[in-house]
Amino acid sequence: MRWRDGLGLCGSALRSQPLRSLLTLLGVAIGIAAVALLTAMGEGLRNRVLDSFAQFGTRVVTVRPGTLSSGGLGGMLASARPLTLADADALGRLPHAEAVVPIIQGNGDIRAGGRQRRVDILGTGSQLAAAWRVRMALGQFLPPSRDGRTPPYVVLGAKLSVELFAGASPVGQRVRVGGMSFRVIGVMESKGNLLGFDLDDIAYIPVDWAESLFNREGLVKVHVLFDERAPPEPFAESVRQLLVERHGREDFRMTSQDDLLGSLSRLLGLVTLGVAALGGISLVVGAVGILTIMTTTVGERTAEIGLLRAVGAAPRQVLVLFLAEATLLSLLGGALGLLLVAVLLGMLHWLVPGLPLSLSPPLVLLALLLSALVGMGAGLAPARRAAKLRPVEALRL
Numbered sequence: 001m002r003w004r005d006g007l008g009l010c011g012s013a014l015r016s017q018p019l020r021s022l023l024t025l026l027g028v029a030i031g032i033a034a035v036a037l038l039t040a041m042g043e044g045l046r047n048r049v050l051d052s053f054a055q056f057g058t059r060v061v062t063v064r065p066g067t068l069s070s071g072g073l074g075g076m077l078a079s080a081r082p083l084t085l086a087d088a089d090a091l092g093r094l095p096h097a098e099a100v101v102p103i104i105q106g107n108g109d110i111r112a113g114g115r116q117r118r119v120d121i122l123g124t125g126s127q128l129a130a131a132w133r134v135r136m137a138l139g140q141f142l143p144p145s146r147d148g149r150t151p152p153y154v155v156l157g158a159k160l161s162v163e164l165f166a167g168a169s170p171v172g173q174r175v176r177v178g179g180m181s182f183r184v185i186g187v188m189e190s191k192g193n194l195l196g197f198d199l200d201d202i203a204y205i206p207v208d209w210a211e212s213l214f215n216r217e218g219l220v221k222v223h224v225l226f227d228e229r230a231p232p233e234p235f236a237e238s239v240r241q242l243l244v245e246r247h248g249r250e251d252f253r254m255t256s257q258d259d260l261l262g263s264l265s266r267l268l269g270l271v272t273l274g275v276a277a278l279g280g281i282s283l284v285v286g287a288v289g290i291l292t293i294m295t296t297t298v299g300e301r302t303a304e305i306g307l308l309r310a311v312g313a314a315p316r317q318v319l320v321l322f323l324a325e326a327t328l329l330s331l332l333g334g335a336l337g338l339l340l341v342a343v344l345l346g347m348l349h350w351l352v353p354g355l356p357l358s359l360s361p362p363l364v365l366l367a368l369l370l371s372a373l374v375g376m377g378a379g380l381a382p383a384r385r386a387a388k389l390r391p392v393e394a395l396r397l
């Protein structure tokens with residue numbers, strides 16, 4: 001039997017029961033659409049989160065005070081001494097260190113004129129703008145300290161500036177942050193959200209003033225940005241050795257941005273896989289539909305199978321013929337499902353413009369391959385049953 005004749009037989013078999021074939025196609029299409037759409041949403045979320053983290057640079061080592069000691073529920077946080085501004089200055093003198101960003105976090109009231117807001121306050125250094133790739137909409141970022149003390153300046157996030165000054169330029173104006181008086185030196189461009197943390201609704205003040213404001217003796221953490229010539233692991237080891245020399249022991253924790261992004265990518269990948277598995281339930285329903293229609297088809301076309309065997313068709317040819325029919329049915333359903341996905345993605349982009357969606361070409365090919373495998377798997381048992389029919393017995397039925 002030539003392959004053209006085989007395809008013709010498959011097509012005529014599907015056209016002979018158009019309603020039944022259409023319902024089976026819809027079952028596969030909905031399954032493929034569910035898997036592809038949910039996977040696109042999962043991948044879009046994964047890319048959005050990774051991009052949010054990557055905007056702060058990937059060549060970063062973060063140091064936090066304290067170590068997780070063994071014992072107890074989840075371990076206990078212990079530290080012999082805090083991270084200090086002197087530690088941060090020493091880290092900045094390491095070879096290949098491009099920028100050092102000390103961080104103290106807190107919240108408090110900020111007042112300008114008759115307006116008042118309670119916002120997050122970030123105490124940091126002058127190199128944060130370079131390390132976090134910050135651009136200024138107005139003015140400039142915090143200046144470096146002079147003689148160990150920084151002038152009382154504040155930089156406002158884009159959203160905070162609008163809410164306090166109603167769109168007017170705040171540069172040069174006085175504001176009170178947590179009861180202390182600061183002069184606005186700049187306004188940052190919009191940076192967006194990071195895992196629900198609004199980076200545009202923050203007041204940035206010098207880290208030494210933040211120590212006084214929050215009555216702290218040390219830093220919450222220190223980000224150390226290194227240049228491209230330095231291998232990550234040796235540079236992280238140099239950071240560890242320096243702090244051990246200064247503290248006398250390893251009473252701090254270190255993480256790299258690459259490690260964080262890798263762990264986050266794996267976690268979000270598992271979430272995407274789980275979401276796609278939920279959509280796969282619909283695909284199982286489509287596979288059951290193909291199994292049902294092919295089983296019914298074998299029973300209805302027993303005489304046709306007997307005639308094929310009588311004119312010389314081998315059992316293998318009958319097996320391939322019915323497998324091809326199931327696979328064609330599934331592939332048509334897969335193509336219909338991808339068309340449905342395209343329509344749904346267009347509607348979602350129109351209705352929810354900010355929804356992260358990422359449908360890649362490999363995912364489209366994988367969906368078609370998956371639909372073909374579903375058809376072959378569901379049609380295998382009925383096809384084997386058809387191939388085992390004896391010609392004489394089949395013609396009697």
